[in-house]
Amino acid sequence: MDIRTYTALKKQELKRLASGAMPRPHLVIIQANDDPASDSYIRGKLSDCAEVGFLATHVKLPPTVSQAALLDTVKRYNEDETVTGLIVQMPLPKQIDENAVKLAVDPSKDVDGFHPLSQLKTCTPKGIIDYLKHLGFDFKGKNAVVIGRSNIVGKPMAAMLTSESANVTVLHSKTTPEDMNFYLAHADLICVAVGKKWFISDQILKPSAYIVDVGINREGDKIYGDVQPDRPVAMQTPVPGGVGLLTRLALITNVWEAYNRGV
Numbered sequence: 291m292d293i294r295t296y297t298a299l300k301k302q303e304l305k306r307l308a309s310g311a312m313p314r315p316h317l318v319i320i321q322a323n324d325d326p327a328s329d330s331y332i333r334g335k336l337s338d339c340a341e342v343g344f345l346a347t348h349v350k351l352p353p354t355v356s357q358a359a360l361l362d363t364v365k366r367y368n369e370d371e372t373v374t375g376l377i378v379q380m381p382l383p384k385q386i387d388e389n390a391v392k393l394a395v396d397p398s399k400d401v402d403g404f405h406p407l408s409q410l411k412t413c414t415p416k417g418i419i420d421y422l423k424h425l426g427f428d429f430k431g432k433n434a435v436v437i438g439r440s441n442i443v444g445k446p447m448a449a450m451l452t453s454e455s456a457n458v459t460v461l462h463s464k465t466t467p468e469d470m471n472f473y474l475a476h477a478d479l480i481c482v483a484v485g486k487k488w489f490i491s492d493q494i495l496k497p498s499a500y501i502v503d504v505g506i507n508r509e510g511d512k513i514y515g516d517v518q519p520d521r522p523v524a525m526q527t528p529v530p531g532g533v534g535l536l537t538r539l540a541l542i543t544n545v546w547e548a549y550n551r552g553v
Contacts (some may be wrong), residue, residue, distance in 0.1 A: 297535045304546060305342040312314060315464060315549040316345040317401065317542075318367045321379040322386065327506070330380050334534075338542050344374075353383045360386060361394050368396040374552065375401035375545040382440075396481050398552065401544040405447075409466040409551070410544045412446040417536030418481065418502050419450050420543075425525065428499060429454035435473050437461045437490075437516075438483035443504055447481050452535045490517040501526040504548070 291299075301321075308315060317339055319332055332348060334513065341344035349367075351360060360378075367376050376399040378391050392404040402413035410416075434456040438444040451458045459473050463484075474480060475494045482490055483504035490501070501523055505516025515529030527533055 291424065292530055292533050293316050293421065294419060297399065297498075297539045300539055301338065301342055301542070304542060308343050308408075308546060308549075310533070311343075313372060313467065314343060314373055315374045315545050316347070316351060317375045317377070318370075318373050318544050319361055319377055319379060320349045320351065320353040320360070320367070322353060322360055322382055323355050323379065325381060327508075330379070331534075332379060335541060336477055337536050339545075340553075341499045342542055344542065344545060347373075355383070355386075357386050357485065360391060364391065368394075368399060368463075373399060374549045375399050377402045388396065399548060401541060401548055404442075410547060411450065411540075412442065414504065414533060414537045414539040415447040415450045417538075417540035418447065418504075418533060418542070419454065420540065421536050422479070422502075425500075429456040432456050432478040434458050434479040434481070435461060435475055435477040436481045436483075437470075438485075438504075440483060441526045443481075443483040447483070447484075451479075451481075460542040484516050485515040486516055488516070488518040489509065490521070490525050495521060495523055497522060502533060503527050503529050503531060506534070 299378055310544045321328060321332060321363055336348060344369060351364065367373050376395055381390050382391060395405055397407040400408040401410060403410045434451045436444055436448045436458065439460055439462045444547045448458050448460050461473060471493055477499055479500045481502045485507060487507040499515055501521060502516040503517040507514045513530045519527065
């Protein structure tokens with residue numbers, strides 16, 4: 291099943307489960323940047339919430355906001371009992387300590403899954419794992435390669451794959467081309483999140499491999515992934531219309547889980 295069909299079905303299911311819930315689940319998104327990509331992501335999140343019947347509030351702060359003022363805003367929504375989930379849209383302005391903001395969000399409302407005490411999983415890896423399970427991918431004993439070691443995707447992705455009993459290898463900017471090619475040739479699952487157009491192109495891959503392309507690379511009006519399209523493999527997620535939809539689905543699923551924990 292392709293990702294668009296899968297996410298549409300899952301949202302219909304979530305809408306049915308949340309039908310009649312009172313008070314309604316409520317997501318608050320705090321934004322402190324003028325980033326066009328963030329604007330697009332937020333529009334998608336607001337649309338998803340409306341589609342499944344959740345309330346959503348977009349709080350736009352100026353990019354010049356002080357860290358103290360941003361933390362005060364986070365505190366206000368932490369203490370608001372009508373708020374189910376709270377996220378602070380990344381990236382943040384340079385005067386803001388990203389870690390301080392992540393730690394300021396109430397773990398019970400941290401639907402991004404960034405707080406170390408959050409009971410919810412980070413959205414992008416969660417969305418990917420859930421989709422692969424839906425496709426019937428068996429993680430146990432499989433060779434999984436994660437390219438990239440960011441705190442948002444790479445590291446939590448590797449941790450979740452390990453918990454699924456996959457053999458996990460994390461590759462990064464210090465990995466030699468020879469080692470990169472070796473691990474890719476033996477990989478059953480490849481997750482790429484490096485932010486480089488067509489980083490994976492002509493390497494030798496298993497025909498049975500699954501490729502998850504997390505990359506978003508903008509060139510003018512076009513968006514490219516980290517993997518050249520149409521690799522000769524069993525499954526490859528598209529860009530656009532791929533992992534971004536899975537991430538958004540995981541977010542509203544986390545909102546629903548947080549809501550059920552709080553009632």
